[in-house]
Amino acid sequence: MAKRALKLASLAAAASGIYLYGNKFLDPNDFGVVRVGRAIATTAVITCDYLTSLRNVPYGSEEYDFLKSQDSRGRMEVYQCEMLSEVHLRSAERLRELCCANRGTFIKVGQHLGALDYLLPEEYTRTLKVLHSQAPQSTRQEIEQVIREDLGKEVLLLIVKQIFPDFEFMWLVEEAKKNLPLELDFLNEGRNAEKVAQMLKKFDFLKVPRIYWELSTRRVLLMEFMEGGQVNDKAYMEKNGIDVNEISRNLGKLYSEMIFVNGFVHCDPHPGNVLVKKCPDSGKAYIILLDHGLYQVLSESFRMDYCRLWQALIKADMKRVQKYSRRLGAGDLYPLFACMLTARSWESVNRGIDQSPLSASEDVEIRSNAAAYLPQITQLLNNVPRQMLLLLKTNDLLRGIESALHTRASASSFLNMSRCCIRAVSTYQRSKSHSLYRRVHISLTEALSLWQIDLYELFLWLKGSCLGNWVIAFLSRMHHST
Known part of the structure; x- marks a missing residue:
C-alpha cells in the first residue's frame, strides 16, 4: 500500500519533469540554500508520511480496495480509501506551501501538476489548482522598483542571468x-x-x-x-x-x-x-x-x-x-x-x-x-x-x-x-518535389484525404443527431420493404 502510494507521489514529480536533486552536488550560487533545504525537508516529510501512515494497511484489504459509485450524470467516479485520501491531501497541501514559499519555478511546477486531472489523485489537483489564479504576487513596492529602474533612468542595466530553476529537471x-x-x-x-x-x-x-x-x-x-x-x-x-x-x-x-x-x-x-x-x-x-x-x-x-x-x-x-x-x-x-x-x-x-x-x-x-x-x-x-x-x-x-x-x-x-497532419505532410512533400505532375498529384491526394475526414465528421454528426436517427430509421424501413 505504502509503496504504491509513494509511486503516486513520485508520479506527481515525474509528471512535471522534476528530478529532486538525486546525487548531484548543488552549488549555493545556482540554488538558494534556504529554498533547497525547504524542498528537501518537504520531500522527506511527505515520504515519511506515506510510509508511516500506510504501513498497517495490507495490500488487498477492504481499506485498500477502491470504492466505486455512480454519480447523477452516469460518469463513474473512483474514490480511494479514506486513509490514503488523507495522506494525499496532506502531501498536496505541503507541496502547495512549498511552491508558495519558494516561488519562481516551483510555482510553474505546481501549476502544471494542478492541471493533470486525468493522471494524478484528485487531492493533488484540487489543492494545487489555486496556483493557476492565486499564485503569490510581488508587492507594489517591488513592481514600482523594477519600473523605476527600467523605465525611469537614462542608463544601461545589467541583465539578470541567474540560472533557473530551483529544481533540476529530469528532462x-x-x-x-x-x-x-x-x-x-x-x-x-x-x-x-x-x-x-x-x-x-x-x-x-x-x-x-x-x-x-x-x-x-x-x-x-x-x-x-x-x-x-x-x-x-x-x-x-x-x-x-x-x-x-x-x-x-x-x-x-x-x-x-x-x-x-x-x-x-x-x-x-x-x-x-x-x-x-x-x-x-x-x-x-x-x-x-x-x-x-x-x-x-x-x-x-x-x-x-x-x-x-x-x-x-x-x-x-x-x-x-x-x-x-x-x-x-x-x-x-x-x-x-x-x-x-x-x-x-x-x-x-x-x-x-x-x-x-x-x-x-x-x-x-x-x-x-x-x-x-x-x-x-x-x-x-x-x-x-x-x-x-x-x-x-x-x-x-x-x-x-x-x-x-x-x-x-x-x-x-x-x-x-488528422487535418493538420495531412496539410503539413503535403506541404512538405510539395516543397521537396521538382515535378509539376508530382505536386499536382500531392495536392489532389491532400484534397481527397481532407474530404474523407469531412465526410466522416458529417457521418458522426448525423449519427448523433435527430436527423441522423430519422435517416437511419428511414433507410432501414426502405431496406425491409424491399
Missing part, C-alpha cells in the same frame, strides 16, 4: 538552462505573442493581448488587459452560456496548427494561461492565450516524424506506430510512448483511439499504470529528442483541460489533428 538540465531564461526576457515574450497572433490570425476565436512596445523592456512588459474564466472552469462556461465542446474543439485546433503545421508551440497551456470569454454583443466565445515566454521550435524532420506518428496512431497502423516511435527515440518502449502521447490504454491504441470513447475503467487503468511504470517513463524521457519534452508537457496540460471539461471522449480533436 535534462540543459533544457531548463536554455528555456527558462527566455521566460524571464519579456521582450522575447512580446515577440512570441505577436508572432503567434499573426501565425494564427485565421482563427477568429483567438485573442492575444496587444503589446505596448514603447513601455516595455526585458523586465517590464506592458500589454492589453484581457479577462475571462479559466479554460477548465466548466461551471463558469455553463453560467455564461459558453459551449464547452466548442471551446475544447477550438483549443485542439489551435494547438494542432501550432504543432503540426507551424512547428512553433506555446508550451505552457495551464488553465491560468488560457482564458475564455463570451462577447456580450456578438455572443461569440473567445479563447485568450496568455504567457508567451516559452515556445518550442520544432525542426522540420522532427515535425514530419511526429505528424506521421499521429497519423499512424489515428489509423491504428501498428507497424507505422512502431516505426515512427522508434525514430523519435522510444526504442522498445514504443507501446508506452504511444500511451503517453494519447493518454489511452494500449488496447485502445490497437483498436483505434477515435473508435471508442474513454471509459471509466480505462481511466482507472491509465492512472494505475502511470505509477506502476514510473521507471520506464523516466527511461523514455531520457531517450526521446529534447524537442519532445515540452510537447509531452503540453500534451499533459491539454489532456487535463479535456478531462476537467469532460470532453476527452470526443473524436473531434483527433479529426482536427
Whole structure:
C-alpha cells in the first residue's frame, strides 16, 4: 500500500519533469540554500508520511480496495480509501506551501501538476489548482522598483542571468538552462505573442493581448488587459452560456496548427494561461492565450516524424506506430510512448483511439499504470529528442483541460489533428518535389484525404443527431420493404 502510494507521489514529480536533486552536488550560487533545504525537508516529510501512515494497511484489504459509485450524470467516479485520501491531501497541501514559499519555478511546477486531472489523485489537483489564479504576487513596492529602474533612468542595466530553476529537471538540465531564461526576457515574450497572433490570425476565436512596445523592456512588459474564466472552469462556461465542446474543439485546433503545421508551440497551456470569454454583443466565445515566454521550435524532420506518428496512431497502423516511435527515440518502449502521447490504454491504441470513447475503467487503468511504470517513463524521457519534452508537457496540460471539461471522449480533436497532419505532410512533400505532375498529384491526394475526414465528421454528426436517427430509421424501413 505504502509503496504504491509513494509511486503516486513520485508520479506527481515525474509528471512535471522534476528530478529532486538525486546525487548531484548543488552549488549555493545556482540554488538558494534556504529554498533547497525547504524542498528537501518537504520531500522527506511527505515520504515519511506515506510510509508511516500506510504501513498497517495490507495490500488487498477492504481499506485498500477502491470504492466505486455512480454519480447523477452516469460518469463513474473512483474514490480511494479514506486513509490514503488523507495522506494525499496532506502531501498536496505541503507541496502547495512549498511552491508558495519558494516561488519562481516551483510555482510553474505546481501549476502544471494542478492541471493533470486525468493522471494524478484528485487531492493533488484540487489543492494545487489555486496556483493557476492565486499564485503569490510581488508587492507594489517591488513592481514600482523594477519600473523605476527600467523605465525611469537614462542608463544601461545589467541583465539578470541567474540560472533557473530551483529544481533540476529530469528532462535534462540543459533544457531548463536554455528555456527558462527566455521566460524571464519579456521582450522575447512580446515577440512570441505577436508572432503567434499573426501565425494564427485565421482563427477568429483567438485573442492575444496587444503589446505596448514603447513601455516595455526585458523586465517590464506592458500589454492589453484581457479577462475571462479559466479554460477548465466548466461551471463558469455553463453560467455564461459558453459551449464547452466548442471551446475544447477550438483549443485542439489551435494547438494542432501550432504543432503540426507551424512547428512553433506555446508550451505552457495551464488553465491560468488560457482564458475564455463570451462577447456580450456578438455572443461569440473567445479563447485568450496568455504567457508567451516559452515556445518550442520544432525542426522540420522532427515535425514530419511526429505528424506521421499521429497519423499512424489515428489509423491504428501498428507497424507505422512502431516505426515512427522508434525514430523519435522510444526504442522498445514504443507501446508506452504511444500511451503517453494519447493518454489511452494500449488496447485502445490497437483498436483505434477515435473508435471508442474513454471509459471509466480505462481511466482507472491509465492512472494505475502511470505509477506502476514510473521507471520506464523516466527511461523514455531520457531517450526521446529534447524537442519532445515540452510537447509531452503540453500534451499533459491539454489532456487535463479535456478531462476537467469532460470532453476527452470526443473524436473531434483527433479529426482536427488528422487535418493538420495531412496539410503539413503535403506541404512538405510539395516543397521537396521538382515535378509539376508530382505536386499536382500531392495536392489532389491532400484534397481527397481532407474530404474523407469531412465526410466522416458529417457521418458522426448525423449519427448523433435527430436527423441522423430519422435517416437511419428511414433507410432501414426502405431496406425491409424491399
